[in-house]
Structure formats: C-alpha cells, structure tokens
Amino acid sequence: MSYKSILIDQLTACYNDQSWFLPLEDILKDVTAEEAATENNNKQTIWSIVNHLIFWNEKWLGRFKAGEFVLNHEINNDETFSLDPNQLTDSGWKETLSRLEHVFRDWRIVLEETDEMKLTKQLPEYFNAPWWGVVSNLSIHNAYHIGQIMLLKKQIRAFNP
Structure with a gap:
C-alpha cells in the first residue's frame, strides 16, 4: 500500500x-442553514467549523500544488472560524457546502495525480515533515472537527426537535 x-x-x-x-x-446533507448557524454555549456553530475546515484544506491544497511555501505566522486561527452575517442564508449555506465538496474532491484528484516521490519530500519550512505526514495530519484535523460537528448537530436537534 502506498502513501498516496x-x-x-x-x-x-x-x-x-x-x-x-x-x-x-x-x-451535513440534512442540516439547514438555520441549524448550521445555531450557536452552542461556547459560541460554536456547525457553519463556523465548516468554514475552518474549508480554510485549512484549501490552504494546504494550495501549498501542496505549489510544492513549496512560506509559513504565514500572521494567520489568526480564530478568524478561520468567522461567519459573515450577510452570508447566513440558505444560498450562503449551499455555497459553503459546495466549497467543502470541491476542496475534498480537488484533494482527491491532486493526490491521484501525484507522484509518490512528492509525498516523501520533506518540508524544511514546516518542521522537516514529509508531505505524506502533513496531509495525514490534515485528515486527523478534519476527523477531529467532524466529531465536533456531529455533536453540535445532535445538540441542536435535541433542543429543537
């Protein structure tokens, strides 16, 4: 079995x-825009976590495609969870879901087309980690937040049956 x-x-x-x-x-397939924007006690929303996942998956996909990158220490991770109040509509939610689908599809396509050697290339600017390790950790990050989203969905539906 290969890294790819x-x-x-x-x-x-x-x-x-x-x-x-x-x-x-x-x-997410049956989550409404209203549910996605509903805050829990910690001010978290499904939508904000999805935005965070989109941000980091797009960021790392862009870096992977470029092959090299400069770490941007000015990224404020809290801002990756931000919501635009003007986008909190049904159409805004559909756009968000479309971006999410596209970034996961694009990752799959890029990985399918990637030479295995690229995945073993180490990134001196990122702790000398190999690309396979970075992408694997991105998946762990995704799984962590998917668990949060599932719990939020259950909470929202328990309080608003």
Whole structure:
C-alpha cells in the first residue's frame, strides 16, 4: 500500500466514505442553514467549523500544488472560524457546502495525480515533515472537527426537535 492510497483513503473517509465514523457529507446533507448557524454555549456553530475546515484544506491544497511555501505566522486561527452575517442564508449555506465538496474532491484528484516521490519530500519550512505526514495530519484535523460537528448537530436537534 502506498502513501498516496492511504491519504486518499483518509480524506475520502472524512468526507464521503462511510468507514469508522459517519462522513462529513452525510452529517451535513440534512442540516439547514438555520441549524448550521445555531450557536452552542461556547459560541460554536456547525457553519463556523465548516468554514475552518474549508480554510485549512484549501490552504494546504494550495501549498501542496505549489510544492513549496512560506509559513504565514500572521494567520489568526480564530478568524478561520468567522461567519459573515450577510452570508447566513440558505444560498450562503449551499455555497459553503459546495466549497467543502470541491476542496475534498480537488484533494482527491491532486493526490491521484501525484507522484509518490512528492509525498516523501520533506518540508524544511514546516518542521522537516514529509508531505505524506502533513496531509495525514490534515485528515486527523478534519476527523477531529467532524466529531465536533456531529455533536453540535445532535445538540441542536435535541433542543429543537
């Protein structure tokens, strides 16, 4: 089994392949814009976590495509969870879901087309980690937040049956 096949399997399991846990696409398919924007006691929303996932998946995909990058220490991670009040509509939610689908699809395509050697290339600007390790950790990050989204959905539906 290659790094490439493992990474594709991990990203697919996160987004749309039922494996050890319900994939993100299935969790979100019946979530309304209103539910996605509902805050819990910690001011978290499904929508803000989805925005965070989109941000980091797009950021790392862009870096992967470029092959090299400069770490931007000015990124405020809290801002990656931000919501635009003007976008909190049904159409805004559909756009968000479309971006999410596209970034996971694009990751799969890029990985399928990637030479295995690229995945072993170490990144001096990122702790000398190899690309396969970075992408694998991105999947772990995705899985962590997918769990949060599932819990938020259950909370929202428990209080608003």
